[in-house]
Every structure is written in C-alpha cells, then in structure tokens.
Amino acid sequence: MATINFAGNTYAGEVLEDLLVYTAKGNETYEAGLIHVKPGIQKRYVLPHIQLGSIIQDNKPTPTSTEGAANDTTGFNQYKLSERYLDPQDFMVYLEFNPRDFEEYWRFAQPEGPLVFRELDPAVQKTMLRLLLDKKDQYINDCIWCGKKGGIDANITAPAGATTLGGASAAGPMKYFDGALARILANLKAQAATAPTDADKNELASGKVVLAGSTAFSTGKDVEDALYAIWKKTPSNIRKSKKLKFVMGWDTWDLYDQYLTTQKDYKYVENPDVNKRTFKGKEIVVIDGIPESTIFFGKFSTDQDSCLWMAIDYSTDEESVKVERLQANSEMYFFQMRLKMDVNLVRPGEIIVWTPYKNGTTTGG
Numbered sequence: 001m002a003t004i005n006f007a008g009n010t011y012a013g014e015v016l017e018d019l020l021v022y023t024a025k026g027n028e029t030y031e032a033g034l035i036h037v038k039p040g041i042q043k044r045y046v047l048p049h050i051q052l053g054s055i056i057q058d059n060k061p062t063p064t065s066t067e068g069a070a071n072d073t074t075g076f077n078q079y080k081l082s083e084r085y086l087d088p089q090d091f092m093v094y095l096e097f098n099p100r101d102f103e104e105y106w107r108f109a110q111p112e113g114p115l116v117f118r119e120l121d122p123a124v125q126k127t128m129l130r131l132l133l134d135k136k137d138q139y140i141n142d143c144i145w146c147g148k149k150g151g152i153d154a155n156i157t158a159p160a161g162a163t164t165l166g167g168a169s170a171a172g173p174m175k176y177f178d179g180a181l182a183r184i185l186a187n188l189k190a191q192a193a194t195a196p197t198d199a200d201k202n203e204l205a206s207g208k209v210v211l212a213g214s215t216a217f218s219t220g221k222d223v224e225d226a227l228y229a230i231w232k233k234t235p236s237n238i239r240k241s242k243k244l245k246f247v248m249g250w251d252t253w254d255l256y257d258q259y260l261t262t263q264k265d266y267k268y269v270e271n272p273d274v275n276k277r278t279f280k281g282k283e284i285v286v287i288d289g290i291p292e293s294t295i296f297f298g299k300f301s302t303d304q305d306s307c308l309w310m311a312i313d314y315s316t317d318e319e320s321v322k323v324e325r326l327q328a329n330s331e332m333y334f335f336q337m338r339l340k341m342d343v344n345l346v347r348p349g350e351i352i353v354w355t356p357y358k359n360g361t362t363t364g365g
Helices: 014-025 099-105 122-146 180-192 198-205 220-232 250-263
Strands: 003-006 009-012 036-038 045-052 079-086 089-097 210-213 244-248 282-286 295-299 308-314 322-325 333-345 352-354
Touching: 079 198, 079 308, 079 333, 089 122, 122 180, 122 333, 180 198, 180 333, 210 220, 220 244, 220 250, 220 295, 220 352, 250 282
Parallel strands: 036 308, 210 352, 244 282
Antiparallel strands: 003 009, 045 079, 089 333, 244 295, 295 352, 308 333, 322 333
16 A cells, blocks of 8 residues: 655555645646646656548549649648647655744644654644645646746746746746646747747647737726637637636736626626626636736646646655655754646647737737
8 A cells, every 4th residue: 555654654545645636636727627637647648639631622533643642731631640748847845844843833732752743643744734735736836827947938028017937936936847828839939930840840730829819908898808809719610618718817807807897888796796707608717827917718627628738747655745854863854745747738729818928929819
C-alpha cells in the first residue's frame, strides 16, 4: 500500500488518497470543471491530430493518379498529421518551520515529552499541511492561465497594470510551464508568421485559435461588445455544444454585472442581486487567475473532449509529501513536495479568445 512518511510515523490509504487528489484537483480551475487532468505522465504525453482535406472530384470512368494526387497546399486528398505535447516540468514546494513557534496554539493536543512534530495530534499535522496545499493550489490555478515557461518574455506585452505572464504570483514565479494564454499567443504568433517554421506549421496543423478582439475593457459595454464579437466568430459546427463556456476573471465580470444592473435601459436585476451568468445560453464561469480584460470561449470540461488539458506527475508515493526534521540536531522541520505539470490546448481551432495581450506581431481581430 502506498504511504506518506510524516517524520517517522506512517500513514496509508485514506490519507494518501486525499492528499494526491487534492494535489491534482484542488484548484479553482478544476473545481469549476474547466480542465481535463491526465495523471501519471512522467515525461511526455502526445496529443495526435489528424485532418482530411477535400476528397470530392469529377466522376470519370478511370481516374488517374494525377487526378487523385495529394496536394499539401490545398489539402486535396491529404491526411495531415500533427502532434501537440504535454511535457510536465519539475518544480518544488518547500517550507521550513519550527514547531515551537506554534506551541501556544497546539496545547489542546497535549503532546507528551519534548515538543516535536511527530508527537502532535494528527489533526494538527493535517491542518498545517492543508494550509500549505491551499497556497500551492492557488499557485497552480494561476499558472494554468498565466504561466510562461522560462519566466517573463519581453516579446509578450500586457495592458498597463495587468498580470505579467511568467511573473510572480502570491506563491512564487510562474515560470515552469506555459499556461493557456501563453499557448494561445504562440498559436496566434504562428498565424502571423510571414515565413513559418516547421514548428509554426505543426502548431497550426492542429487548428488556429480565433482572436475576436484585442482591446482592454474599461466599461461593461466593452465586455458586452466583446461577448457578441466572440459569439459571432464561433464556428457554427460547435455552437450547439453544451460544454461551451465563457471563462473570465472577476474584474471583467464586475464591469459586465454592473452594466447589466445599472446602465441598461431595462434592468435585469435589482442592485443587491447578481445577474445570471450566461450569454447566448452559454455559461459564464468567473474564477481567479484569469488575465485582465481576457475572455476565453470553448469546450471547457473535465472530460477528454475539453479544449484544455493538464498533465501531472508525482514522484514515488513515499516522496509525494515529506514532513521531516531538517537534521538530527535541529528542532526545525520541513514540508517538501516534488511536482511535474504542463498545460496545453487540445483543439486550438475550437477556442475563441478576446485578449489585449500580444506576442510580437500578434494583432486583434
């Protein structure tokens, strides 16, 4: 049975399962049902795509090979294969602490003998660990949307005062893997390339993100106009999907909510109430971590048909969470978690976005 080592005390089964599930799913993006998680990916997970071009031509008694020859430029009689990847990247959660700093809050546990972590009530240990995991989950949620592998990229510009992709979150730098917006900007940059590289061609072979607009929001009317623009640019073949969702941050929603309540000729709700979070019958999901003045629209779910996937890995079960004494002659302890994660888009051609963030020559729709 898998175990976690708490400074010499072994816990198994239910505790470990709770911690691993919390590690993988305990963030707002997952809890809102916006991302599919692929666990246990140690190195790379390949997302293959195949597309078939035109196959209809004039009827002839005896077709020739020339008439049926594949044409890569037009797509005629051509299967196009491409790959997208989930490459989990390593990072670590680490914290040192002295149990004596919290002695007055642990008196209810009545530890016997010298105050050491292993002698405390398990509920105390779980509480401290949960606080650490809460902070870690906030970090993961921010990175899903605002991460940039390698850290801040000078080619990516953001609106004044907005979150910097790859910058520092409240828990640490978002530099270990590309988040959803960085992936989208890379796709848009490949679309704008005048001399596309092989990497650009592979990026676009699996679909082209639709950019509906690129201005920052200052009023609720701006948000409403953006929602209409996104809807009008949504491919007709996916409009009926029940899994289509608008995803935005609280800054954007608050502008729109106030506009619906106070600025419309006919008020939807009274001032104390919250407007219904839907547009054209599609759910509007409001969560933390979304870049400013940015709206995503696509199939966001926990199922395999979600447009957003995350790969995760954890080291051996023994090392997933460590709580141990720093060294034999010290009363200091540490928490440590070694994690591997990555995020990618599955079908970029089914994602419509409004964002003022730009990557090089990327321009708005």
